[in-house]
Amino acid sequence: MKAKVFVTLKPSVFDPQGHTIADALHSMGYTGVGDVRQGKYFELELNSLSADQARALALEVADKVLANPVIESYRIEVD
Template identity: 65%
Template sequence: MRARVYVTLKPSVFDPQGRVVADALLSLGYEDVKDVRQGKFFEVELDGGDPATAEARVTEMAEKLLANPVIESYRVELLRS
């Protein structure tokens, strides 16, 4: 079973890298860009076939390690393939 974890800085935390990327996009002429938030993406491969267990375990992993809950939020997505 595979899961995807998306980690981004919380909306309340300023993202200097995202801001620089947004400015670069504006420089390229994409004047409709209002903001960019940069984040991290993890693909986790797991043993076991029960989706509910897998989701619970990956959520726990995100909480304990993949994200720092002080500054980051995360989203877990299960791949049913």
């Protein structure tokens, strides 16, 4: 099984990197781009687990280690 974990800053938290990227895109003329939020992406290889077990494990790891719940939220995909 493989789990993908997407970590982003919570909407309420200002993202200075995303803001700078958006500014750069706008100055390049990409006026169709609005706000930009930068995040992190993790691929976890999970050995011999059912989809439910894999999801539970990925959730635990994301909550405890991969994301800091004070400032970040995360989304998980298992396949």
